[in-house]
Amino acid sequence: MFEAKIDANVLRESIETITAVVDEGKLRITEEGLKLRAVDPANVAMVSFELQRDAFDDYRFERESKSESKSESEVEAAGDTPEALEAIEVGIDFVKLLGILGIGGREEVNLRLDGRAQKLFTRMGSLAYTISLLDTASLRKEPKVPELEFPVQVIIEIEEFRRTVRAAERIGDHIVLGVDGEEFYMAVEGEMDKLRLTLRKEQLIHLTPGTLHSLYSLDYIAAMSKGMSRADNITLNLGKDYPLQIDFEVADGKGKVSYLLAPRIESE
Amino acid sequence: MFEAKIDANVLRESIETITAVVDEGKLRITEEGLKLRAVDPANVAMVSFELQRDAFDDYRFERESKSESKSESEVEAAGDTPEALEAIEVGIDFVKLLGILGIGGREEVNLRLDGRAQKLFTRMGSLAYTISLLDTASLRKEPKVPELEFPVQVIIEIEEFRRTVRAAERIGDHIVLGVDGEEFYMAVEGEMDKLRLTLRKEQLIHLTPGTLHSLYSLDYIAAMSKGMSRADNITLNLGKDYPLQIDFEVADGKGKVSYLLAPRIESE
Amino acid sequence: MFEAKIDANVLRESIETITAVVDEGKLRITEEGLKLRAVDPANVAMVSFELQRDAFDDYRFERESKSESKSESEVEAAGDTPEALEAIEVGIDFVKLLGILGIGGREEVNLRLDGRAQKLFTRMGSLAYTISLLDTASLRKEPKVPELEFPVQVIIEIEEFRRTVRAAERIGDHIVLGVDGEEFYMAVEGEMDKLRLTLRKEQLIHLTPGTLHSLYSLDYIAAMSKGMSRADNITLNLGKDYPLQIDFEVADGKGKVSYLLAPRIESE
Numbered sequence: 001m002f003e004a005k006i007d008a009n010v011l012r013e014s015i016e017t018i019t020a021v022v023d024e025g026k027l028r029i030t031e032e033g034l035k036l037r038a039v040d041p042a043n044v045a046m047v048s049f050e051l052q053r054d055a056f057d058d059y060r061f062e063r064e065s066k067s068e069s070k071s072e073s074e075v076e077a078a079g080d081t082p083e084a085l086e087a088i089e090v091g092i093d094f095v096k097l098l099g100i101l102g103i104g105g106r107e108e109v110n111l112r113l114d115g116r117a118q119k120l121f122t123r124m125g126s127l128a129y130t131i132s133l134l135d136t137a138s139l140r141k142e143p144k145v146p147e148l149e150f151p152v153q154v155i156i157e158i159e160e161f162r163r164t165v166r167a168a169e170r171i172g173d174h175i176v177l178g179v180d181g182e183e184f185y186m187a188v189e190g191e192m193d194k195l196r197l198t199l200r201k202e203q204l205i206h207l208t209p210g211t212l213h214s215l216y217s218l219d220y221i222a223a224m225s226k227g228m229s230r231a232d233n234i235t236l237n238l239g240k241d242y243p244l245q246i247d248f249e250v251a252d253g254k255g256k257v258s259y260l261l262a263p264r265i266e267s268e
Numbered sequence: 269m270f271e272a273k274i275d276a277n278v279l280r281e282s283i284e285t286i287t288a289v290v291d292e293g294k295l296r297i298t299e300e301g302l303k304l305r306a307v308d309p310a311n312v313a314m315v316s317f318e319l320q321r322d323a324f325d326d327y328r329f330e331r332e333s334k335s336e337s338k339s340e341s342e343v344e345a346a347g348d349t350p351e352a353l354e355a356i357e358v359g360i361d362f363v364k365l366l367g368i369l370g371i372g373g374r375e376e377v378n379l380r381l382d383g384r385a386q387k388l389f390t391r392m393g394s395l396a397y398t399i400s401l402l403d404t405a406s407l408r409k410e411p412k413v414p415e416l417e418f419p420v421q422v423i424i425e426i427e428e429f430r431r432t433v434r435a436a437e438r439i440g441d442h443i444v445l446g447v448d449g450e451e452f453y454m455a456v457e458g459e460m461d462k463l464r465l466t467l468r469k470e471q472l473i474h475l476t477p478g479t480l481h482s483l484y485s486l487d488y489i490a491a492m493s494k495g496m497s498r499a500d501n502i503t504l505n506l507g508k509d510y511p512l513q514i515d516f517e518v519a520d521g522k523g524k525v526s527y528l529l530a531p532r533i534e535s536e
Numbered sequence: 537m538f539e540a541k542i543d544a545n546v547l548r549e550s551i552e553t554i555t556a557v558v559d560e561g562k563l564r565i566t567e568e569g570l571k572l573r574a575v576d577p578a579n580v581a582m583v584s585f586e587l588q589r590d591a592f593d594d595y596r597f598e599r600e601s602k603s604e605s606k607s608e609s610e611v612e613a614a615g616d617t618p619e620a621l622e623a624i625e626v627g628i629d630f631v632k633l634l635g636i637l638g639i640g641g642r643e644e645v646n647l648r649l650d651g652r653a654q655k656l657f658t659r660m661g662s663l664a665y666t667i668s669l670l671d672t673a674s675l676r677k678e679p680k681v682p683e684l685e686f687p688v689q690v691i692i693e694i695e696e697f698r699r700t701v702r703a704a705e706r707i708g709d710h711i712v713l714g715v716d717g718e719e720f721y722m723a724v725e726g727e728m729d730k731l732r733l734t735l736r737k738e739q740l741i742h743l744t745p746g747t748l749h750s751l752y753s754l755d756y757i758a759a760m761s762k763g764m765s766r767a768d769n770i771t772l773n774l775g776k777d778y779p780l781q782i783d784f785e786v787a788d789g790k791g792k793v794s795y796l797l798a799p800r801i802e803s804e
Contacts, residue, residue, distance in 0.1 A: 130462040
């Protein structure tokens with residue numbers, strides 16, 4: 001049994017961080033809150049999403065018994081331990097859900113899960129919206145988070161990042177993110193033009209000095225940049241020709257999102 | 269002879285209620301004001317429009333003698349009684365007229381009809397726009413209003429209605445409007461999702477209790493919803509598998525519009 | 537050597553006046569400021585642009601010696617006089633430059649020319665953008681300004697002009713600009729409709745009385761109308777079946793722009 005109440009804007013902001021990477025995914029509901037981890041169809045980007053129960057105005061979760069709930073089949077298959085049953089996994093078309101939520105006002109959204117009927121009920125004022133859950137068996141398996149060590153961390157204001165990404169999109173398809181001594185930079189080269197953002201340590205919230213950079217696909221960076229547009233700051237975890245991990249908060253710090261993006265090989 | 273002065277916003281709002289159903293139509297000008305009744309090309313929807321002369325800042329209408337005016341030929345053909353001559357009927361491309369009016373500011377619009385030359389002159393400030401009248405003979409005949417009796421009336425705020433229609437468009441092609449006891453509802457079902465607005469009597473301005481519903485095409489409902497977007501409240505006249513009649517006011521109550529929409533047959 | 541600092545909005549406004557007519561062109565940099573004169577690909581419209589050095593917050597120009605600078609080759613070829621060397625001519629893709637400038641905020645833009653490397657460096661805050669200069673040899677030659685005498689001058693508020701152009705675009709492809717006694721008019725005729733703006737002398741900032749008119753392509757007028765949208769007033773220089781010259785100021789009067797547009801022949 002899952003039933004919750006949440007501010008419509010907080011829910012929208014949260015779902016937007018997910019739809020920046022995937023259209024649909026398995027949402028895991030536990031006593032602590034909501035969790036999701038999903039990889040994009042091309043296996044290039046991953047989103048890890050977490051929203052604590054105290055981001056909600058009301059949050060009721062009760063462990064369902066095995067016989068009651070179809071929605072736990074996946075969980076069972078994955079291990080069949082009693083612990084596993086403490087989560088409900090539901091397949092959700094986030095793009096569709098966001099579309100409907102986008103029409104509502106600023107009010108509160110009520111969520112209620114019917115695991116047996118495989119439905120998620122959402123209610124905004126007098127408007128009730130019932131979405132059929134996706135068969136979790138048909139969804140991609142939850143990815144393993146690779147073990148990564150990032151030698152460098154940069155904390156930057158989202159606006160500076162977004163604006164650079166928007167300008168970069170006019171110039172090329174790939175973007176370099178790197179640090180050079182006490183400077184962080186983002187650079188893109190087109191056939192004729194070059195764009196480079198350079199921020200010194202004192203212009204950043206945090207920087208680990210170093211000398212390294214990696215190349216990434218701008219399409220993915222741009223989508224992520226939209227997904228995190230309501231954050232204030234983002235933390236970039238960087239390495240040399242290494243994946244990029246971007247961490248940020250949602251719901252006034254009561255939610256956490258990480259994007260992971262595979263690097264592109266630089267052609268000389 | 270017809271000459272009038274009207275606030276640009278009032279005129280725009282009025283024409284928008286017409287273009288929600290038809291692109292062009294026969295406007296009937298009388299001493300009392302303007303009237304139009306027209307059916308959409310697919311014969312599914314009808315608009316009845318009426319704007320009283322006191323919605324105008326200035327309104328001059330003079331009966332033309334038969335020999336003077338070409339524009340009355342249609343009226344004559346329809347009966348040739350002296351009464352018939354007390355109206356001038358003009359064919360107007362409302363979409364085109366609205367396009368030009370949309371560019372002007374908030375000022376006043378002057379209208380002047382030249383029946384002989386088959387022109388409508390409009391003037392907004394220093395900008396004069398002359399539109400050729402359409403040949404009324406080439407336009408569809410004014411429809412008869414069917415005799416209908418509606419067992420149920422619901423008066424609802426336009427915003428609640430519009431928002432539901434917008435959400436519904438994301439889900440399906442048809443929408444059910446109905447009452448169930450003391451509740452009014454709008455419901456749409458897609459392949460995977462369902463949306464339902466439910467408003468209790470006390471959430472409405474008026475409701476006749478009952479138990480009935482009808483199914484309508486969402487495309488038409490959505491177009492009408494735009495056409496009446498500047499009204500505050502709308503009155504829904506409902507029956508069981510019956511046409512829908514929506515009544516609302518324009519021009520601060522000095523104009524009245526009714527939309528009539530045929531029901532769709534529900535497939536089980 | 538050219539290096540300058542300028543308000544981002546002033547630079548954007550300036551470039552927009554150029555891109556209304558051409559995508560790319562040869563910008564001539566001198567001790568006095570920037571100049572450009574270019575003709576559109578169809579040879580129908582010309583833009584003459586001039587931005588004084590005091591429109592800049594900082595402006596440094598130093599004559600380069602012949603051997604140092606590739607960018608002067610064109611200038612040399614054109615005459616090889618010492619005077620010619622007092623200008624640097626650079627080929628710029630203005631549409632691309634505007635695209636990047638459009639993303640920045642309201643801050644200051646730093647410009648620096650590297651004639652040897654054929655690059656223009658622009659910097660907005662921490663964001664550096666390097667644009668490759670176009671080969672001036674591949675660009676069209678700077679047009680000669682024809683010797684024209686305009687019997688009539690009309691000074692009009694840009695808003696009245698723009699609004700008429702926008703309405704006119706819905707009706708036809710050509711527009712007449714003329715004066716009739718003490719009135720200025722703009723008129724367009726479609727198959728069914730006519731639009732006419734009439735302004736009496738006292739509704740204008742200036743009018744030379746007369747009786748003449750010319751026909752112009754609306755596409756060009758509309759593009760120019762956008763290019764001068766940030767001006768307050770524009771001066772229309774008119775003749776009978778004659779080119780139209782529109783003069784206006786940019787950068788708070790520290791820049792001047794003229795558009796020249798060939799007339800269309802009126803078909804009876």
